[in-house]
Amino acid sequence: MANHSVKPDNFYHAATEAAVKSYDIAIIGAGPAGMSAAITASKAGASVVVLDDKALPGGQIYRNVTQSPLRDPALLGPDYLKGQTLVEAYQQCSAEKLQQASVWHLGDNGEVLFSREQTTHSLHAREIILSCGAMERPFPIPGWHLPGVMSAGSAQVMLKSDALVCDQPVFVGSGPLLYLIVAQYLRLGIKVKALIDTTPKQNYLQAATEITGALSAPGMIGKGISLLNEIRQAGVAHYRYARELRIEGENQAEAISFSSGGQSHRIDAGHIFLHQGVIPNLNISRAAGVDHHWCPQQLCWKPTLNHWGQSSVDNIAVAGDGSGIVGADGAALMGRLAALQQLARLNLIPRGQLQQQAAADQRQLDRLNRFRRFIDRLYRPLDAHRIPDEPDTVVCRCEERTVAQLQAGFAQGGNGPQELKGLTRCGMGPCQGRQCGHTVSELLAKWRGEPVDKVGYYRLRSPMRLLNLTELSHFTRLEPATHPAADKGDKA
Amino acid sequence: MNSDVLIIGGGIQGCATAYQLAKAGVSVTVLEKDWVSRHASGVNAGGVRVLGRHIAEVELSKAAMQIWHQLDDELDADTGFRARSLINIAADEADIETLKKRQQQMHQLGHFHEKMIDQQELRQRLPHVADYCVGGVVSEDDGYAIPYQSTLAYRRAAERHGARFIEGASVETIRKVGSNWLIKTAEAQYEALHLVNCAGAWADQIAVKIGDNVPLCHSAPMLMITTRMPHFATPVVGAVSRPLSFKQFENGTVLIGGGAKGFADRENNRTRLDYSKLATGARNAIEFFPIMRTATVNRMWAGLEAYMPDNLPVIGASPNADNAWHAFGFSAHGFQMGPIIGKVMAQLILNGASSFALDAFRIDRFERKVL
Known part of the structure; x- marks a missing residue:
């Protein structure tokens, strides 16, 4: 400790620096990528901490798989149930597991700050793996902001965590997850009013060019087809090649209109669930200063990584859907690879063994990625469903900013997302840009006539999640093991 | 050129x-x-x-303030300027003494825009202020802009x-x-x-x-802003002797400052925040305005600013x-x-x-x- 006197302002820093708990590897997110990284790393003798903001490990895909509120969780399908094995292996590994720990800052000095039990905690880690998964792609069509409209993924979250369902919903969009949720609803005996499929006709042709990739995983194609068959056999109205979507209603969704097969349709609906695929959840990797690039195949921003998942920031790797959409199996493989590389950096496994230990995983990951190219092509969302055209369509839901308002901001000199944000407040609300960031990048690229890569994204900073002021004010004890009760003592 | x-x-x-x-x-x-x-x-x-x-x-x-009051017209633009008054809160009698001395000095120089207010008026103007605050000073023409x-x-x-x-x-x-x-x-x-x-x-x-x-030296004063809250403060708020400053905008968000500094990396156009100091700012805000206990921080940032000795x-x-x-x-x-x-x-x-x-x-x- 320094021998000069310390000002009160700096006191906590100086006094508790030594007490901050430190680990070899901190893993953010306990989905398939985070769990498998934790298993691999802890087996090799690394000290590992996993911080996850949910009550139970599993991530979105295996949410509550070990403690389902449903009487028969098997109805959710074998891909859900197989998560049990991974979650159990994870629970048995020696990593320290912090559930309901909401990470809101990663410092360039290795510091990790998180909220848990009403207090802000801090820890240090030599290496960090971000495995924060995916979020649903925004679906900015007229009326998507109305009450009664939500994402199909949110509907699935309610189903998995609280067994809550909604009667007679209309599902709209495209992609395997959408079909899966519809099938899950049907298996539970819930009536589904319609499935409005927005997969464009030409996608089927264009996807054929990636058919060799698809054939590398024939089982997965079969799964998709059987889901759609299941939906059709249940008698759900199924409209294909839908476009010109418009959700109608004054203060609440009342109907959806669209065209399909050259005909106009209108369906009364109070509950409309939208989904057009998932994109990486990048608020953490962005705020941590990791380089990102625009991926034309998946039409989203991705952290720029080498094939171990290592990012442009020395001590940060990204694994799983947060790195680009790879699916649960790919995520588990990536988690293992990222952990292996960090173990080698920590000298816990010999560098010479790295390639050999990773070879089989990498081959399998390559195979999955070939299949992914097919899926990405097949379910590539229409430009019209990503880059809204109509002036009144809301882009930023939090601040209720429309295409027309953004266009006015652009005309005033809001050339980049950050400047546009300053001019219009688009992206300043509580979702921290998650709902509008991709749309804004693509809109500006269109208006500027330049590639999305050149337009960029919002400049994001910590906190990466909303943070209660009281929790922040309790930032006095930096040791994670501290009980919150002890904090009250030093406040007086 | x-x-x-x-x-x-x-x-x-x-x-x-x-x-x-x-x-x-x-x-x-x-x-x-x-x-x-x-x-x-x-x-x-x-x-x-x-x-x-x-x-x-x-x-x-003072001359700048006159311009601010008609600046939107002059520039034909929306600067977001709102004259809401600014109140610096006195937390104790020592603060009152400080204010009295300042007032005497200002009056001698012919400046009368800073008016001391007692506890009752403080509570009228800021109903949510903590009970122990004893008074303050207000400048009616002050406010904020974007x-x-x-x-x-x-x-x-x-x-x-x-x-x-x-x-x-x-x-x-x-x-x-x-x-x-x-x-x-x-x-x-x-x-x-x-x-x-x-x-x-x-x-x-x-x-x-x-x-x-x-x-010249440079530093990185830090700010944080909350999500929307019910309206509870019209004037801009500061404190006589504590690092507290906040304002609630018309949309309900509350900007919390106070002058705490993060770390400035001028070469790279970057700043790093000092979260323990932001925590002190959070504590001050809650102590002066208990309603802020439930506030939710949405964004934190710092800017690169020049300071003279x-x-x-x-x-x-x-x-x-x-x-x-x-x-x-x-x-x-x-x-x-x-x-x-x-x-x-x-x-x-x-x-x-x-x-x-x-x-x-x-x-x-x-x-x-x-x-």
Whole structure:
């Protein structure tokens, strides 16, 4: 400790620096990528901490798989149930597991700050793996902001965590997850009013060019087809090649209109669930200063990584859907690879063994990625469903900013997302840009006539999640093991 | 490219100066190394206050306040300015004593805009203030504006009068060629008769190139803003002796400042926050306003800002070079002064003198005789 006197302002820093708990590897997110990284790393003798903001490990895909509120969780399908094995292996590994720990800052000095039990905690880690998964792609069509409209993924979250369902919903969009949720609803005996499929006709042709990739995983194609068959056999109205979507209603969704097969349709609906695929959840990797690039195949921003998942920031790797959409199996493989590389950096496994230990995983990951190219092509969302055209369509839901308002901001000199944000407040609300960031990048690229890569994204900073002021004010004890009760003592 | 005046720095001082000069028919070019309003001018707390100003700044600040009250009309833009009053809260009797002394001094100098209020009036104006607060001081004309919009409003108005703004233009060399200044960036070179240094946290580097040394330092004052809350505070709020400052905007979000500083990485245009100090700010806000317990922080940030050792800006002519002028080092309270600084700089350049006393702001005020 320094021998000069310390000002009160700096006191906590100086006094508790030594007490901050430190680990070899901190893993953010306990989905398939985070769990498998934790298993691999802890087996090799690394000290590992996993911080996850949910009550139970599993991530979105295996949410509550070990403690389902449903009487028969098997109805959710074998891909859900197989998560049990991974979650159990994870629970048995020696990593320290912090559930309901909401990470809101990663410092360039290795510091990790998180909220848990009403207090802000801090820890240090030599290496960090971000495995924060995916979020649903925004679906900015007229009326998507109305009450009664939500994402199909949110509907699935309610189903998995609280067994809550909604009667007679209309599902709209495209992609395997959408079909899966519809099938899950049907298996539970819930009536589904319609499935409005927005997969464009030409996608089927264009996807054929990636058919060799698809054939590398024939089982997965079969799964998709059987889901759609299941939906059709249940008698759900199924409209294909839908476009010109418009959700109608004054203060609440009342109907959806669209065209399909050259005909106009209108369906009364109070509950409309939208989904057009998932994109990486990048608020953490962005705020941590990791380089990102625009991926034309998946039409989203991705952290720029080498094939171990290592990012442009020395001590940060990204694994799983947060790195680009790879699916649960790919995520588990990536988690293992990222952990292996960090173990080698920590000298816990010999560098010479790295390639050999990773070879089989990498081959399998390559195979999955070939299949992914097919899926990405097949379910590539229409430009019209990503880059809204109509002036009144809301882009930023939090601040209720429309295409027309953004266009006015652009005309005033809001050339980049950050400047546009300053001019219009688009992206300043509580979702921290998650709902509008991709749309804004693509809109500006269109208006500027330049590639999305050149337009960029919002400049994001910590906190990466909303943070209660009281929790922040309790930032006095930096040791994670501290009980919150002890904090009250030093406040007086 | 030639112009009468070349301004380095596209913050509010540079933009306001460009506006006043362009309006007077002078050809102006502004060089901005990033983009206009990228740093302190765009990300500050937006406080527009005369309250608590250093004596040397009071006249300038009062004149600036008059401009703020009609600035939207003048610039034909929305700066987001709202006159909401500013109250500095006295937490105890010692604070009251401080305020009394200040009031006596201000009255002697003929300034009457700061009015002390007792506990009852404090509670009337701020119903949610903590019980123990004993009074305070209010300045009725004060308020806030939206910094990014305000700076941009000046830029747009300047452009309408013919000023040119070059963004992404970082100055590499500054030389005198005859009576002209020759300024080179990576892409181009510019010539002008007059050179104005409004380079904020980078102004010392520009000053050195002109030939003036200045003990400027830079830091990163931090801010945080909450999600929308029910309306609970109309005036802007500060505290007499504690690092607290906040304002609730019309949309319900609450901006919390207080002057705590993070870490400035000037070379890389970056700042790092000091979260333990933000936690202190959170604690202060909750202690003064218990309703803030449930507030939710949405964003935290810091801007790169220039500080002088006496926290007073540099405003005036270069002592070592002809036709070079400085306006920088506002030490985290220059946003409100922007409108008057633009006028002062235009006066200096066009008339060679200002109607304001600027002696306290000389760039060479820290020069010492060395034995």
